[in-house]
Amino acid sequence: MYYIFVLPLCIISLWLYLKWLSMKNYWKKLGVPHEPIHPLFGSMSFLQKKNPGTWMMELYQKYKSSPYVGIWIFWRRGLVINDPDLSRKILVKDADIFRNRLLASGKSDPMGALNLFTVDDPLWTSLRRRLTSVFTGSKLRGWQELYQSKVEDLIYRINSDNEKGIINELRPLFADYATDIIGESSFGIQCQSTRNSTGPLRLMTKEFEKYSQWRGMAWSSIFFLPEMVDILRFSFWPKNTVSYFRKVFKVMVEERGGFEKDIDGKRDLLDALLKLKIDAKKENQDMDLDILISNAMIFLQGGYDTSSTALTYTVYELAYHPKYQKILYDELVEAEKALNGKPFDAESLAKLPYLDAVIKESLRKYPIMGWLDRKALRDYQVDENLTIPANTVVYVNAMGLHYDPKYFPNPEEFRPDRFLPENANNIVPYSYLPFGEGPRMCIGKRIGMNTVRYALAAVVLNFEILPLDKFPLPNDIPIEKKGLFYHPAVPLSVEFKRRK
Template sequence: MSSRTGSSARGRAIPSALSIYLQSKTISNLSVLCEDPLWSSLRRRLTVVFTSHRLRALHSLTADKCADLVHRIRNEIQQNTYTDLRVLFADFTTDITGCASFGLGGEATLTGHSAMRRVTRHFMAYSMLRGLCWSSIFFCPQLVDVFGFSLFPESATKYFKEIFRTVVEKRGGYDRKIDEPKDLLDALLKIRQESLNDKEEISEDILVAQAAIFVEGGFDTSAGAMTYAIYELAFHPEIQNKLYEELLEAKNQYGVEGLDGNVLAGLNYFNCVIKEVTRKYSSMGWLDRIASQDYRIDDKLTISAGTPVYVNAIGMHYDPDYFPEPNKFDPDRFLPENEKNIKPFTFMPFGEGPRSCIGKRFGLQTVRYGLAHVLLNYEIKPVPDAPTPSQAKIEKRGMFLMPGEPLYVKYIPRCIT
C-alpha cells in the first residue's frame, strides 16, 4: 500500500519502502540513490500514473479481482479449508499491482498461483542473508557493492527484465508514440523517449526498477493493511457492524458496480477504520532523511548537512500524548470532530510533503475495494483460541511490520439482496 518515507523539503531521501522505486539506479542494486535532478525528474513524470483519472481506469480490473476474492472465500467455506489472511490478500494485491505495473493479467486471487505470484512469494520469504542485505541497503550502503548485496533475488531480477522487454515488444517497442500513458509501463516508456530527446541518460535498468519496486512495495504493504483490518474487525463486532451499515447504504444507493474509488473514498467511517489500521500497523514504522543543509533545532542541537535522520513514526503513533489509549483499536479518533485535534506530523503512515508516498492513492484504493467487497459479502468472526490482535506475533525478520504467524478468521456469508 505504500511508502513509509517522511516529509520535508529540507531533507534528501535515502531508500525507504515504496519510494525506493524512485531512488534506485539499477534493478540489481537498488541501494544506489538517484540524486536530483534524476529523482525529481522521475517523480514528476510518474505522478501521471496516480491521478484520479488513471486510478478510475483501474476500476474494472480491481472490481473483477474483488469478485474473484469473494468467490475464493466462498470456495474455502465450502471446502472448510482457509488461507492465512496475509497470503490470501497478497494473492489479491499481486494481481492488481502486477497488472498496473507490467500490464500482466494473473489468476492468483482465485487460484493462489501465477508467474508474478511466484516472484512475490520470494519477497515474503526472509532469511538471515536477506536480512543482512536489506539492513546494509538501508543503513550501511557502503557495504552493498563490497559484498554484492541486492534488494531482489537474482531470479526476480531476471524475471522482471524478461517480462518488461516482452511487454514492451508486444506494445510496439520503445519507439511507439505515447501521448497519454494508460499505465505505469506506458509512463516509463514515455520517460525513456523524453529522456532521449532531452539527452538524459535513463537506462532500461532504471525503468525496470521502477516497475519492479512498485510491485515489491505495493503488494505486501496493502496486503498487510487488509490483513490487520479484517483481523481487528473480527474482534470488534460493534465496529464491523457500523462499518457494514455504511457500506450497505452506499451499495444500495450506487449498486455494486457503482462502488468505485470515488464513492469508497467518500465513506467517512470506512476511512476512519483504514486510518486507524495504518496508525496501529504502519508497514514501515520509521522515516529516513539525509539533511541537505545544516538545520538548527534549538540552542543545543544543530543537525549538520549530510547527517542521516531517522524518525520513529510508529513511536509517535503509539505515544499516548498524541493518541490516547494507543493500544486500543478506535476508529473514532479519526472522525472529523476528533481528527482536527491530532497534532500535525504525528500521524505519518505515508510520510508527508514533497517526498511522501507517490503510490498512496493507489494503495488506499486497492485496500478500500478489497475490504468493501469482503465485508459486504461476509461477516467476520474470530476462530476459536485465536490470538487477539494484541497477542498476535509480529514478523521479526522482515523489513515491513507484518504478522509473524498465520492469522485466520471465520467467514459467515451475508444474505445478499
Template structure:
C-alpha cells in the same frame, strides 16, 4: 620484525579505542538523551530480534523526548519524535533533507535506481515523470479492475468455505494485490486471486521470504549502505530481477512504442519516459526503467496486503466496529442500487470505512519511520545542531503510539478518525504514507485496493476470530523484515451474511 608488528597493532588498537571514545560520547557531548551504544552494533542490537517499528515505539515510550540519539553501528544518528520538528525536516527544510540515507550499490542497479532508494537529481527527474500515472483520471480508469478482482476475492472465500478449508488471509490478500498491480503496472492478467498461483505471484512470494541472509541484505541497505557493494547485497531477489527483465523485454517487443498514444499502464508510462529522454539527449538505461516497475510491485502488493490482513483481523475482534462499517456500506449500496458499483470517489466519502482504514494504518504503518540525511550542518532547535551527513529518522510509528496525540494508543478505536473527532494537532503526528516531497507516490492507489476489497468482502461476510486465536497485539511481527508485517500466518472465520 615482531616488535614492529606489535607496535603497529598497538597503535591501531589505540586509534580504534580513541575513535570509539569520541564516537560513543557524541550525543552526551550535545546533551541529547540516548542509550549506551554497543561497541560494534551501536543501537542496532535489536536487528533480527525484533521488527524495527517495535524498536521505534519502544524508543519513544522510554525517553518521551522530542529527539533521541542512536548509533547505526558507529555512525551517530538522530530519531525525531516531534511533529513540529518532523514538519521542518520533511517540508519546511526539505531541500536539506531531500535524500534518503538508505541505498544500494552499482552492482545492484535495479535496487539502486528505483524511486524508493535513488537520490537527487535522479529522484526529482523520476518523480515528475511518474506522478502522471497516479492522477484521479488514471485511477478512475482502473475501477473495472478493482471491482473484478474484489469479486474474485469473494469467489475465493466461497470456494474455501465449500471445501471447509481454513482461510489464511495474508496470502489471500497478497494474491489479490499481486493481480491488481500486475494488471495496472504491466498489463498482465493473472488469476492468483482465484487460484493462488501465477508467474508474477511466484515473484511476489519470493519477496515475502525473510531468511536470515535476506535480513542481512536489508540491514546493509537500510543501515550500512557502504557494505552493500562489498558483499554484493541486493534489494530484490535475483530471481525476481530476472523475471522483470524477461517480462520487460517481451512486452516492449510485443507493444513497441506509439508516441501519440496515452500510457495505459505503468510500463507504458516508463517507455514514454525513456523515449522522451532519448529525444532530449538524456541517458536512461533499461535498468532504470525496470527498477521503477519492480519497486511499484514490491512496495504496492505487500503493503496493501499486510494492511488488509491486519485490518480484517482487528475487525474480527471488534464486532461493534465491524457492524458499524457494514451498516454504512449497506446504506451506501442501497442508495446506489443493485446494478451500480462503488467507485473510488464514492468510497472516499464514507466516514466510518475511512476511519477504520486510518486507524489500522495508525497501528500498522507499512514503514514506521522516514529516513533522511542532512546535506548541510543543521540547527534542529535552539539546543542542538547536527553536522552535515547525519542520518535523521522521523519516528512516525512512535508518534502514532503517543497518548498525547492518540489516547489509549494500543486500542483499536476507529472513532478517533471520524471527522467530528479529528484533532487539529495531528498534522505530522500521523504519517502512514510519509509527508513532504518524498511521500508515497502510490498512496491513492493503495487506498483503492483497500476500499474495494473491504467493501466487497464485508458486505458479503461477517468475520470472526478462530477459536483460541491470538489477540491482534499478540501477532508476532516479522523480525527479519524492515517493514512492519506479520511473521506468522493469520486466519479468521468468514460467515456469510443472510
C-alpha cells in the same frame, strides 16, 4: 617478527577505542538524550533481533519527554525525531535540505539502487515528476472495472475455499488480490492470482515475502549500512526474481511496440516508463534500461505488499471487534442502497467516513514502515539548542508518534472513531504519518487506499468476520524480525461466515 603483527593490532585497537569514546561522548557533549552504544554496531545491535518499528516505539517511550534522541547508525551520526512540529520542519518546510535518504543499494545491485524508493537527487526528482502522472484521480477512475472484477474474484475465492474447508491465511490471500491489481493496472498483464494464487507476477511476489538470515542481513545493510552492499554483493530483491522480471519486462515492452513507438505515457506505469526512455533518446540522453526495470519492480513490491499487509491487519482487528464491524457493515449497506443497484466506485467508497476511519486506525496501529529516514545535505539547526552537521541521518519516529497517548489516547486499543470527521480536529498534524509527508511521501497512496477500500467493502458486505482459536490476539501478534517492514511474523487467519 612478533612485533610486526602485534604493533599494527595494537594501533588498530587503540584507534577503535578512541573512536568509540568519541562516539560515546558526542551526543552527551551536545546535551542530547542518547542511547548507550556498542563499539561496532552503535545503536543498531537490535537488528535481526527485533523489528525496527518495534525498536522505534521502545525508543520513543523511553525518551518521549525529549523532542529528539541521539543514536549511532553503526559509526554514522543519527537523530530520531519524536516531535510533530520538528517532523513537519524536516519533511515539509525544510524538505530541500532533506531530499536524500541513507537507504541505498550499491553499484553491484542496479535493480535495487535505481528506483524511487532508494535513489537520491537529481535522478529522484526527475523520476518522481514523470511518474506522478500514473496516479491521477482520472487514471484511478479508469480502473473501476478492474477493481470490480478483482473483488468479485476475491469473494469467489473465499466462498470456494469455505466450501472446501480451507482456512485462508490472510496475508497470502490479500497478496494474491493486490498482485493482480498492480499487475493489470500498472503493466496491463492479465492476472488470475486472486482466484488461484498463481501467475508470473505472483511467483515473484511470493519470493519477495521470504526472509532468510542472509536476506535479512542484506536489507539491514541497504537500510542502515549501504557501504556493505557492494562488499558482500547484497541485493534488494532475491536475484532469481530480478532475472525473471527482466524477461517479463522485455516481453511487456515488445507487446507495446518497443521503444520506437511514440506514446503519451498516460495509460499506465509501463507506458510512463517507456516514455522515460523515448524522451531521453529524443534529447540525446541515455536512459539505462535498469532504471525502468528497477522502478517497475519497486512499484510491484510497494503496491502489493503495503495493500495486502494493511488488509491483513484491518480484517484481523475487525474479527476481534464485532461492534466496529457492525457499524461498518451498516454503513456499507446504506451506501449500497443509495447507489440504486450501481456498483461502488472509487469516489463513493472514499466518501464513506467509517470505512475510511477503520483503515486509518489500522494504519495507525500497524504502519508498514514505522520510521522515515532523511539525510541532511548541509549543517542544519534543529532548534535553538541543537545544530547537526551535514550528512547526519534523521529518522522521523512515526511508530512512536502513533502510540503516544498524548496524541492517541489508549493507543493499544483499536478505535476507528478517532478518525471520524467530527474528531478530525483532535489529530495533531504530523502525529499520524503512515504514508510519510512532503515531497517524498508515498507516490502510491491513492492506489493503495483504493485497493484496500474496494476489498474491505466487498469482504464486510459478504461475510461476517469471526476470530479463530489458536491464533494470537491483535495486540499479541509477533512482528517479523528479519525483514524491516512491520509484517506479522506468524500466519493470521479468521473465519469468513457468509452473510444471509
